[in-house]
Amino acid sequence: MSQSAVMSKTFAIIFAVLTASSITGMITMVIMYNTEIGEYNVTAPPTVPSTTPAPPPIMRLPTNLVPESYSVFLRVHLYTRIPHQVNVTSPNQTLLFDGNSTVFFYCDRPTRTIYLHSKDQTVENATVRNRDQNQAIPVLQPLKFHQDQSNFLEIMLEEELKEGQNYSLFVEFRGQVSENLEGLFLSTYHEGDPKDDGNSDTDRFLAATNLEPTDARRLFPCFDEPAMKAKFNVTIIHRKGTTALGNEAKQGADSPFLQFSFKSTEMMSTYLLAFTVSELNKADAFHSDISVSVDSTTYARPEATAAGYTAYADNITGYILSYYQDYFDITYKGKLDQVALPDLGVAGMENWGLITYQEGGVLYEEGVSSWLHKGDIATLIAHELAHQWFGNLVTMKWWNEVWLNEGFATFMSFMAVCLCPPQKDVYFMSALHAAFEEDALASSHPLNPPQQQVQTTLEIIEMFDTLTYCKVRVQILLHLCSLLLFQMYLSQFQYKNVDQDDLWDNILKALQETGKEFAVEKYMKTWTLQTGFPVLTINTTSGDYSQKLALNDLVLALESPFRWFVVFNCTNDLPPMSVLQTGRREDFRSKEGEWILVNVNSTGYYRVNYDPDNWRRLLDQLATNPNMIPVINRGQLIDDTFNLARAKMVDVTLALNFTQFLSNEKEFLPWESAVRNLRYFVLMFDRSEVYGPMQFSFFFRYNQINAIQVACSNDLPECLEMVEDKFALWMKKSTPICAPSSTARLWPLEEKTEWEFAWAKFQSSNISSEKEQLRAALSCTKTIWLLNRYLEYTLDPEKIRLMDVASTINYIAQNEAGQALAWNFIRAHWDYVSQDGASLIEGVTSRFSTQFELEELEAFAAKYDLGSASRAVDQAIEQTRVNIRWVKENREKILEWFETAVDNAS
Numbered sequence: 001m002s003q004s005a006v007m008s009k010t011f012a013i014i015f016a017v018l019t020a021s022s023i024t025g026m027i028t029m030v031i032m033y034n035t036e037i038g039e040y041n042v043t044a045p046p047t048v049p050s051t052t053p054a055p056p057p058i059m060r061l062p063t064n065l066v067p068e069s070y071s072v073f074l075r076v077h078l079y080t081r082i083p084h085q086v087n088v089t090s091p092n093q094t095l096l097f098d099g100n101s102t103v104f105f106y107c108d109r110p111t112r113t114i115y116l117h118s119k120d121q122t123v124e125n126a127t128v129r130n131r132d133q134n135q136a137i138p139v140l141q142p143l144k145f146h147q148d149q150s151n152f153l154e155i156m157l158e159e160e161l162k163e164g165q166n167y168s169l170f171v172e173f174r175g176q177v178s179e180n181l182e183g184l185f186l187s188t189y190h191e192g193d194p195k196d197d198g199n200s201d202t203d204r205f206l207a208a209t210n211l212e213p214t215d216a217r218r219l220f221p222c223f224d225e226p227a228m229k230a231k232f233n234v235t236i237i238h239r240k241g242t243t244a245l246g247n248e249a250k251q252g253a254d255s256p257f258l259q260f261s262f263k264s265t266e267m268m269s270t271y272l273l274a275f276t277v278s279e280l281n282k283a284d285a286f287h288s289d290i291s292v293s294v295d296s297t298t299y300a301r302p303e304a305t306a307a308g309y310t311a312y313a314d315n316i317t318g319y320i321l322s323y324y325q326d327y328f329d330i331t332y333k334g335k336l337d338q339v340a341l342p343d344l345g346v347a348g349m350e351n352w353g354l355i356t357y358q359e360g361g362v363l364y365e366e367g368v369s370s371w372l373h374k375g376d377i378a379t380l381i382a383h384e385l386a387h388q389w390f391g392n393l394v395t396m397k398w399w400n401e402v403w404l405n406e407g408f409a410t411f412m413s414f415m416a417v418c419l420c421p422p423q424k425d426v427y428f429m430s431a432l433h434a435a436f437e438e439d440a441l442a443s444s445h446p447l448n449p450p451q452q453q454v455q456t457t458l459e460i461i462e463m464f465d466t467l468t469y470c471k472v473r474v475q476i477l478l479h480l481c482s483l484l485l486f487q488m489y490l491s492q493f494q495y496k497n498v499d500q501d502d503l504w505d506n507i508l509k510a511l512q513e514t515g516k517e518f519a520v521e522k523y524m525k526t527w528t529l530q531t532g533f534p535v536l537t538i539n540t541t542s543g544d545y546s547q548k549l550a551l552n553d554l555v556l557a558l559e560s561p562f563r564w565f566v567v568f569n570c571t572n573d574l575p576p577m578s579v580l581q582t583g584r585r586e587d588f589r590s591k592e593g594e595w596i597l598v599n600v601n602s603t604g605y606y607r608v609n610y611d612p613d614n615w616r617r618l619l620d621q622l623a624t625n626p627n628m629i630p631v632i633n634r635g636q637l638i639d640d641t642f643n644l645a646r647a648k649m650v651d652v653t654l655a656l657n658f659t660q661f662l663s664n665e666k667e668f669l670p671w672e673s674a675v676r677n678l679r680y681f682v683l684m685f686d687r688s689e690v691y692g693p694m695q696f697s698f699f700f701r702y703n704q705i706n707a708i709q710v711a712c713s714n715d716l717p718e719c720l721e722m723v724e725d726k727f728a729l730w731m732k733k734s735t736p737i738c739a740p741s742s743t744a745r746l747w748p749l750e751e752k753t754e755w756e757f758a759w760a761k762f763q764s765s766n767i768s769s770e771k772e773q774l775r776a777a778l779s780c781t782k783t784i785w786l787l788n789r790y791l792e793y794t795l796d797p798e799k800i801r802l803m804d805v806a807s808t809i810n811y812i813a814q815n816e817a818g819q820a821l822a823w824n825f826i827r828a829h830w831d832y833v834s835q836d837g838a839s840l841i842e843g844v845t846s847r848f849s850t851q852f853e854l855e856e857l858e859a860f861a862a863k864y865d866l867g868s869a870s871r872a873v874d875q876a877i878e879q880t881r882v883n884i885r886w887v888k889e890n891r892e893k894i895l896e897w898f899e900t901a902v903d904n905a906s
């Protein structure tokens with residue numbers, strides 16, 4: 001008897017008993033949607049009339065049926081390895097999965113039609129029962145699958161479901177494990193010595209899920225909306241020799257039939273459901289330095305756990321969990337597994353109790369990973385752990401408010417990693433600047449758009465952009481939020497769904513507890529419902545101030561009616577105050593020629609422009625004693641002047657003058673700000689005559705930063721100087737080059753032999769940090785045919801994993817020799833690469849600054865199906881127009897400034 005025959009029998013027995021299960025302790029959650037959000041007139045989801053038959057709603061489920069729990073039995077047929085035995089035919093790999101589910105729900109309003117979601121599956125044998133009367137309700141055949149973006153499965157009934165009664169719906173389903181990282185997907189890796197690669201006996205396969213935002217419907221038919229929370233009782237049936245992990249701990253003994261039932265989950269959204277079936281394992285006998293009451297384990301490839309690569313994640317998880325439990329005063333519930341997957345479409349996913357990561361996001365490879373990578377790992381883990389409270393315990397009602405999940409998780413992750421100095425400020429500032437950059441385009445969007453603008457899966461995916469993650473800094477937290485607020489908000493709404501009004505109510509209550517009054521909603525909606533952010537313009541002679549929209553396009557900015565409540569702070573020690581519109585303040589006046597600095601430590605989400613005299617005074621201070629200005633502001637002054645210059649609010653030479661103090665600057669943040677802003681100059685001019693003097697005067701100093709980075713990553717400076725010799729040695733003796741991250745761009749990869757040597761190293765490496773560094777380095781060659789071939793490799797998942805396609809093409813596009821090739825390539829293969837279209841468009845068009853490029857981009861927008869990249873294409877078109885104008889207006893001045901700088905230096 002084969003294994004699969006045994007499993008089929010087990011499966012049949014399980015199916016026979018499942019409908020007998022009953023759920024106790026049900027929580028009825030009636031979903032109430034707020035029908036108005038301020039003046040933006042947000043429409044509620046469609047409701048179904050109280051008698052049926054009902055016309056199908058457009059994209060949202062009707063709210064008349066309220067799911068309470070699911071029992072799901074799911075069988076994964078996948079082999080994690082294909083054994084080759086003498087004289088025995090090896091089994092064929094199978095990507096089929098099948099199973100059944102029963103959803104227990106409550107009828108809030110009568111209906112004869114059940115709508116739920118199902119995608120890319122066969123569904124049959126639907127059975128509906130009235131649980132109160134133990135009666136079957138006949139189902140009309142056939143079941144109707146809506147062939148549109150709603151993914152609705154419509155089940156029509158012979159009788160009406162009655163208000164106030166409890167029902168169950170049983171269905172059987174079949175589907176395919178995805179090879180495109182969607183829903184339940186296949187991941188592959190190679191075990192053992194890299195030299196054995198090509199020997200299929202060492203190939204390993206695993207199945208894992210990734211269901212956010214709308215892929216639970218690919219797993220089994222369900223009410224796949226975040227506010228339709230339920231408890232999930234999951235049983236996974238899988239082959240012998242493999243391990244299943246789920247959201248909750250296993251219950252019952254590990255039977256010889258390999259049926260694993262998991263304890264019931266808490267009330268949670270469908271997108272948080274997860275499981276894996278694999279041969280991944282955990283490190284032996286790990287002891288965290290800190291005791292938290294949570295059972296926490298990190299899983300990875302057996303070789304990675306044996307090498308100790310999960311130790312850092314295990315350790316930091318204890319610290320971060322303990323920090324959050326204390327901070328929120330809510331204990332984490334359940335067990336916590338974290339899994340490093342060889343393939344995953346996102347860096348990390350916060351599934352309740354079973355967090356999944358790309359390997360590079362969680363494995364710390366001693367001796368290969370740079371120590372800076374520790375900060376990135378800690379921040380990512382802290383982000384996903386913060387979601388266990390912000391997102392999992394308290395969830396947004398609908399995806400238009402996903403910032404309530406992502407913004408808070410990002411913010412809290414930076415708070416938590418301040419446990420590991422000194423990177424907190426760096427993370428805060430890079431998030432702020434990333435948000436500014438996107439928000440300075442007229443094609444940006446409000447943090448909290450109306451629900452009706454976010455309906456389809458593509459529109460939902462578009463919401464997961466930089467603004468959603470980074471704009472929450474919008475003054476909310478730094479001026480209004482307090483520990484008390486977080487604790488009140490999380491405890492009041494645990495296991496429920498919220499919208500922004502719930503947050504404002506809680507801020508108000510928290511303020512009242514401390515004896516303060518504030519028009520929170522009025523104040524905050526200027527930040528969440530309006531696109532963009534302000535520039536505060538201050539005249540330090542008169543004390544006059546005004547504000548306008550901060551856009552790269554000044555003409556559009558002047559037309560904008562938007563105004564914000566800006567809470568500002570100032571160097572003159574006055575308590576924070578708020579301003580709206582225009583006015584005059586005595587404390588904005590400079591006394592006795594002193595400089596004034598507003599937005600100290602960049603706590604506000606706005607830029608500041610001053611009168612020329614104050615700019616000059618600030619420049620003088622930086623030239624004489626820069627430490628009088630806080631380090632964050634030294635970076636911010638550079639960022640503000642460069643961006644104000646882009647909008648023509650100050651002259652571009654003022655911005656360049658603000659880089660002159662850097663020759664004495666020792667701190668990272670001001671340098672980072674200059675490098676990032678001058679990168680725009682490089683992109684605009686690296687194909688022109690301006691590049692020569694710019695390179696000479698700027699990159700001479702840039703090398704100093706590079707030296708700082710090298711020192712930071714624990715490398716010897718000699719490594720940089722002797723990189724070519726070392727590379728040659730590496731080829732000759734296989735002596736690994738030291739820390740490729742800091743030197744990769746200097747590798748001599750122009751010739752076929754060297755490039756292919758590095759490529760072979762990339763293919764055979766089992767260490768994610770090394771692979772990442774090699775993948776980036778390979779894009780730096782200037783040899784066109786090597787770049788073209790490398791682009792072709794991205795079409796073959798055996799060569800470049802699907803999750804790495806977009807970043808590899810973007811690496812190539814960053815290379816000026818590869819940019820045009822990459823642009824041609826993504827257009828030629830848009831069907832294959834468009835899953836990551838938004839990121840590709842942003843990366844590949846960042847150098848666009850000619851009329852010809854603009855026309856090509858516009859033609860692309862008109863001709864191609866842009867999918868979830870459509871906002872990114874709008875932004876790229878707008879940015880290209882801005883670039884064309886900026887280059888035309890500033891080219892001469894910039895050339896002159898750099899030529900003078902070269903003369904002064906020589």
Ligand SMILES: [Zn+2]
Nearest residue numbers: 383387406409
């Ligand atoms: Zn997140």
